Amino acid sequence: ExxxxxxxxxxxxxxGSLRLSCAASGFTFSSYTMEWVRQAPGxxxxxxxxxxxxxxxxxYADSVKGRFTISRDNAKNSLYxxxxxxxxxDTAVYYxxxxxxxxxxxxxxxxxxxxxxxx
Amino acid sequence: NFMLTxxxxxxESPGKTVTISCTRSSGTIASNYVQWYQQRxxxxxxTVIYEDNxxxxxxxxxxxxxxxxxxxxxxxxxxxxxxxxxxxxxCQSYDTSNVVFGGGTKLTVL
Numbered sequence: 001e002x003x004x005x006x007x008x009x010x011x012x013x014x015x016g017s018l019r020l021s022c023a024a025s026g027f028t029f030s031s032y033t034m035e036w037v038r039q040a041p042g043x044x045x046x047x048x049x050x051x052x053x054x055x056x057x058x059x060y061a062d063s064v065k066g067r068f069t070i071s072r073d074n075a076k077n078s079l080y081x082x083x084x085x086x087x088x089x090d091t092a093v094y095y096x097x098x099x100x101x102x103x104x105x106x107x108x109x110x111x112x113x114x115x116x117x118x119x
Numbered sequence: 120n121f122m123l124t125x126x127x128x129x130x131e132s133p134g135k136t137v138t139i140s141c142t143r144s145s146g147t148i149a150s151n152y153v154q155w156y157q158q159r160x161x162x163x164x165x166t167v168i169y170e171d172n173x174x175x176x177x178x179x180x181x182x183x184x185x186x187x188x189x190x191x192x193x194x195x196x197x198x199x200x201x202x203x204x205x206x207x208x209x210c211q212s213y214d215t216s217n218v219v220f221g222g223g224t225k226l227t228v229l
Contacts, residue, residue, distance in 0.1 A: 035218070045156070045164065045209050047218035059216045062120075095163060103152045104213040105169040112163060 002026035002108055004096050009113030016086050016117070022079040022096030022110055030054075030074035033099040035106070036081050038092035038115075046092070049081065050099070064090075086117045121145045123210050123221035130227035135200050139224045141210030142192040149186055153193040154211045157204075158223075164209065168195060200228050 008020040022034070036048040049070040050059045058070055069082040079096050094115055098108040122144040131137040141153065153171050156164035166175050168184035171193065181201075186193045193212075197204055205228045210221040 037220075044207075044223040045158075045211075045220040047220060050218065061217075100169070103154075103170050104211075104218065105152065105154045105166060106156070106164070106211070107166055107169070107175070109163040109165070 002098075004098065004108055004110035006094065006096050006110045006113035009094065009115045011116045011118065012086055013119050014087060014117055017082070017084040018086065018115060020081040020083065020094055020096075020113060020115070022081075024077045024079065024098075027098070027108075029072075029077040033101045034072060034079045035097050035099050036070060036079075037095045037097055037106070037109075038090075039095070039112075040089070040092040043092075048094070051079070052101070083115070086115075088117050091115060091117050120217050121212075121214065121219060123212060123219050125208075125210060125221040125224045127222070128225040128227065130229055131200055133200050133202060133228055136196060136198040137200060137226065139195045139197075139208055139210075139226070140192050141194070141221050142190065143212065146214065147188065148191045148193055148212075149188050151212045151214060153184070153186060155182075155184055155193075155195045156209045156211065158207045158209065160206075167208075197226075202228050204228055 003025045005023045035050045051070045067085045071080045093112040095112045096110045097106040124142045155168040157167045158164040167182045172184040209223045
């Protein structure tokens, strides 16, 4: 079964750091672009970051640029998001998703992990 | 960066047809594929349309997508509405270094 499972969410103080992980299974992880998308409570979807299959190209939303770092370990079938200088507005459910590079369609989503930034 | 604008909410009766629009603010809607995602409360999004008008396997043919260059917009049409279609729907597109989601449309089937 094709599956993405996020972990690492939790409660963190403003200015703090957190590392999210996404474990992939059921497909050849190293062949796919992977991305992070977040959703603040009661709000819509917001793209966060993208990393191509070999980590050649990495992109960030302006809202997280300079604070978040996306990475992947193809040997471990894992995607990561290192978040630092966290703000209250970063509070959201964070989803990892598999992307079809040619069409940029998100075809597989994880269940999400909640990040709460609060003092 | 461009934006995708959707109506905040739409409502329609079971059995009827509803269309949700998604208007691109700059650049050409036809220059990059548009996808549509359905999200039920408490669940992750799932794809109902990809590549403007393609349905993933398992998505009923009641769901269809189109683009209109004259209005620079994409549309999701759901026919024969069922109560199970009640959900939030998001359009999504991209450019060279950016991915954009529309603000989402809450579909109420009543």
